[in-house]
Amino acid sequence: xxxxxxxxGLLIFGAVGVGTCICRERREHTGQxxxxxxxxxxxxxEIGYSRISLPEILKDTGEKIAPKDPVGNAFLQIAxxxxxxxxxxxxxxxxxxxxxxxxxxxxxxxxxxxxxSFPDTVWYLDGxxxxxxxxxxxxxxxxAAMCAAQKEQEENRVTMMVSLACxxxxxxxxx
Amino acid sequence: xxxxxxxxxxxxEHLRFLWKNTAxxxxxxxxxxxxxxxxxxxxxxxKEVYPDSSGRLTEDFSxxxxxxxxxxxxxxxxxxxxxxxxxxxxxxxxxxxxxxxxRVGIAGEVILNPDGSVKxxxxxxxLNIRIAHEAKGAALPVxxxxxxxRRLENTLIxxxxxxGKTTLLRDIIRLVSDGNEIAAGQTVGLVDERSEIAGxxxxxxxxxxGMRTDVLDGCPKxxxxxxxxxxxxxxxxxxxxxxxxxxxxxxxQALKCGCSVLATIHGTSYEELKQKxxxxxxxxxxxxxxxxxxxxxxxxFLVEQVRDRDGNILVQNL
Numbered sequence: 168x169x170x171x172x173x174x175x176g177l178l179i180f181g182a183v184g185v186g187t188c189i190c191r192e193r194r195e196h197t198g199q200x201x202x203x204x205x206x207x208x209x210x211x212x213e214i215g216y217s218r219i220s221l222p223e224i225l226k227d228t229g230e231k232i233a234p235k236d237p238v239g240n241a242f243l244q245i246a247x248x249x250x251x252x253x254x255x256x257x258x259x260x261x262x263x264x265x266x267x268x269x270x271x272x273x274x275x276x277x278x279x280x281x282x283x284s285f286p287d288t289v290w291y292l293d294g295x296x297x298x299x300x301x302x303x304x305x306x307x308x309x310x311a312a313m314c315a316a317q318k319e320q321e322e323n324r325v326t327m328m329v330s331l332a333c334x335x336x337x338x339x340x341x342x
Numbered sequence: 343x344x345x346x347x348x349x350x351x352x353x354x355e356h357l358r359f360l361w362k363n364t365a366x367x368x369x370x371x372x373x374x375x376x377x378x379x380x381x382x383x384x385x386x387x388x389k390e391v392y393p394d395s396s397g398r399l400t401e402d403f404s405x406x407x408x409x410x411x412x413x414x415x416x417x418x419x420x421x422x423x424x425x426x427x428x429x430x431x432x433x434x435x436x437x438x439x440x441x442x443x444x445r446v447g448i449a450g451e452v453i454l455n456p457d458g459s460v461k462x463x464x465x466x467x468x469l470n471i472r473i474a475h476e477a478k479g480a481a482l483p484v485x486x487x488x489x490x491x492r493r494l495e496n497t498l499i500x501x502x503x504x505x506g507k508t509t510l511l512r513d514i515i516r517l518v519s520d521g522n523e524i525a526a527g528q529t530v531g532l533v534d535e536r537s538e539i540a541g542x543x544x545x546x547x548x549x550x551x552g553m554r555t556d557v558l559d560g561c562p563k564x565x566x567x568x569x570x571x572x573x574x575x576x577x578x579x580x581x582x583x584x585x586x587x588x589x590x591x592x593x594x595q596a597l598k599c600g601c602s603v604l605a606t607i608h609g610t611s612y613e614e615l616k617q618k619x620x621x622x623x624x625x626x627x628x629x630x631x632x633x634x635x636x637x638x639x640x641x642x643f644l645v646e647q648v649r650d651r652d653g654n655i656l657v658q659n660l
Contacts, residue, residue: 214427218427218428218430219425219428220422220423220424220425220428221423221424221425221428222423222425223544249423249424250423252347252351252441253355254351254353254354254355254356254358254420255354255355256354256355256356257424286424289424289425290419290424290426291426291427292426292427292430292433292462292463292464293427293430293462294427294428294430296427297426297427298427
């Protein structure tokens with residue numbers, strides 16, 4: 168009898184574990200969006216404060232965030248390619264480098280599209296307007312992160328309930 | 343080859359095939375004039391030349407390629423590294439500095455500040471890319487006349503536009519800074535208001551202005567000279583294109599500090615120089631020990647006269 172209880176307990180524990188893993192993946196998605204929002208807020212701040220060129224800002228921001236966020240490495244690559252004299256368009260460079268990083272992320276197609284559209288915001292002659300455009304871009308990512316967080320909460324609750332129920336049901340069936 | 347690469351780098355990758363022939367003319371290329379919906383004009387060896395729709399150069403105006411407005415914007419964005427906002431201040435002065443030490447003049451609709459000063463330029467419709475030419479050794483023939491013993495004389499270079507004032511000044515600065523056969527290297531403080539002498543891009547000189555030269559890039563001359571005197575202790579102060587009483591006043595301060603001065607000014611002759619009211623104090627006090635008067639002959643600049651502080655001609659046609 169003891170073995171049966173132990174087996175049932177393990178089954179339920181396993182099912183809850185699977186649910187927890189699924190929830191963690193969802194949290195990563197929200198976390199990635201929040202990190203991206205932060206990165207673009209840094210860019211916006213640098214535009215407003217230092218008024219240095221975009222490649223320099225990307226290099227500085229990349230160096231700050233690269234150790235913990237792969238997007239930082241993408242920023243560093245983009246900065247280097249914008250200054251290497253190849254003359255490639257920023258849209259092409261951005262797309263190529265971001266796709267490499269975002270391909271491995273948990274971002275949705277829509278969110279990836281949003282991130283890849285960043286070069287469309289960089290064309291203002293006026294520093295303040297440029298800063299505000301990048302800030303708004305960061306806000307859009309922030310909104311996506313909020314939506315993802317809300318969705319995550321609901322889905323996580325359902326996931327945990329379903330995984331627990333599955334565990335109990337399977338244990339009952341096997342008993 | 344270096345100039346070819348620097349010129350071709352001014353253009354975005356997808357347009358470079360149209361500018362290959364232009365870039366190959368690098369050594370003689372003086373200006374690239376781009377106007378929206380107008381023919382592209384190149385100034386090569388003092389003459390107008392036109393790239394056609396395939397990029398080949400022609401002297402036939404009717405074959406000239408019309409520059410689309412979009413292309414002008416693409417070139418500008420590329421030169422600014424997609425950071426137009428970072429050039430706001432430079433644009434308000436009517437030009438930006440590009441990689442390679444080139445100066446790009448800008449024209450379009452001007453936006454004014456409430457006080458009437460220029461804030462920025464929008465709807466940019468014209469670009470004038472001036473190709474900087476470094477002529478190392480150009481100052482060697484005059485160098486011996488610039489020194490009295492081992493002391494560098496205060497020198498004023500005088501010429502009409504396009505005769506090589508800036509080029510000659512740049513090479514004199516280099517030779518003075520690095521040291522030469524006559525004297526050891528001296529610390530030079532260069533106020534490069536229009537980024538033409540050192541050709542700084544993001545603070546780094548694109549042209550060789552010597553190992554002991556400190557450059558204040560994009561700084562008004564009168565303020566720049568005072569800043570350098572206070573902070574960098576230069577032995578020589580160099581400025582391009584004197585043009586106001588305030589600048590002359592700052593120059594006097596530099597002279598009081600015991601610095602030698604290298605400067606240029608617009609003008610066609612020594613006699614014309616004497617007519618310039620704002621120069622009167624310096625000329626009366628015989629501050630300048632040497633006057634170099636330049637002229638242009640067959641696409642090459644020539645030092646027509648070297649005069650001493652009294653205006654006597656020391657040598658001609660160097």
